[in-house]
Amino acid sequence: MTSAFRPDFEALQVSNLHAYYGESHILHGIEFEVRRGELITLLGRNGAGKTTTLRAILGLTGRRSGSVNLNGQEVIDWPTHRIAHLGVGYCPEERGIFASLSVEENLVLPPQVRSGGMSVEELYAMFPNLAERRKSQGTRLSGGEQQMLAMARILRTGANLLLLDEITEGLAPVIVQKLGDVLGALKTRGYTVILVEQNFRFAAPLADRHYVIEHGKVVECISREQLPSRMDALHQRLGV
Numbered sequence: 001m002t003s004a005f006r007p008d009f010e011a012l013q014v015s016n017l018h019a020y021y022g023e024s025h026i027l028h029g030i031e032f033e034v035r036r037g038e039l040i041t042l043l044g045r046n047g048a049g050k051t052t053t054l055r056a057i058l059g060l061t062g063r064r065s066g067s068v069n070l071n072g073q074e075v076i077d078w079p080t081h082r083i084a085h086l087g088v089g090y091c092p093e094e095r096g097i098f099a100s101l102s103v104e105e106n107l108v109l110p111p112q113v114r115s116g117g118m119s120v121e122e123l124y125a126m127f128p129n130l131a132e133r134r135k136s137q138g139t140r141l142s143g144g145e146q147q148m149l150a151m152a153r154i155l156r157t158g159a160n161l162l163l164l165d166e167i168t169e170g171l172a173p174v175i176v177q178k179l180g181d182v183l184g185a186l187k188t189r190g191y192t193v194i195l196v197e198q199n200f201r202f203a204a205p206l207a208d209r210h211y212v213i214e215h216g217k218v219v220e221c222i223s224r225e226q227l228p229s230r231m232d233a234l235h236q237r238l239g240v
């Protein structure tokens with residue numbers, strides 16, 4: 001560890017990030033940044049490289065190159081578990097709930113990556129549905145309950161930079177609204193969020209900036225202030 005090393009996350013800067021799955025070159029020099037307490041989105045059509053970007057930050061793709069700088073620390077060559085211990089939590093699209101374990105067992109299973117994680121009781125206060133289902137098996141949860149559990153689980157680990165992949169996909173409007181409230185509350189508490197999202201209406205009010213990805217490259221960065229004047233161009237890019 002260098003003397004500049006500080007485990008608490010303040011900023012992530014991704015520069016010239018290339019990533020591969022086997023021989024397939026998927027990311028072609030991704031560039032973006034996010035600072036503590038910000039929420040940014042990665043937008044783009046299917047197959048643009050949004051999920052791969054989240055996975056590449058954590059070292060979950062094949063070969064990768066370029067720079068992933070976390071709070072002044074270059075982590076491009078680090079293994080995933082070391083990166084996670086800087087406070088990075090990943091919520092994959094498939095959620096990864098253990099079907100044979102109860103809600104509470106799922107919650108307490110992952111090891112803490114840093115101090116300051118939320119307690120189980122704090123999480124039940126944030127997600128009352130989970131409190132009611134604390135003894136239920138993973139298989140018996142609705143899609144919305146599974147998503148809340150997946151979010152709650154990374155909050156318990158102490159992660160404060162959250163990489164969230166399509167968390168609203170397939171969920172009822174009332175659950176989507178609840179997830180929006182939770183993200184707003186987390187932002188207020190200083191959490192930092194990178195959101196891959198197809199539901200732009202969900203993401204727009206929460207986000208400080210939007211990065212549009214096409215063919216493994218960021219082709220546009222749109223701030224909250226610029227959004228009203230760039231909506232038409234954005235719709236065209238996303239094909240919606």
Ligand SMILES: Nc1ncnc2c1ncn2[C@@H]1O[C@H](COP(=O)(O)OP(=O)(O)OP(=O)(O)O)[C@@H](O)[C@H]1O
Pocket residue numbers: 021024026044045046047048049050051052053
């Ligand atoms: N494990 C893998 N092996 C090989 N190619 C992959 C793998 N995962 C993804 N890809 C390819 O990488 C490209 C980017 O996929 P990625 O999942 O990052 O896109 P995305 O923008 O998240 O889109 P979606 O919304 O469809 O998930 C696609 O062409 C996809 O087929």
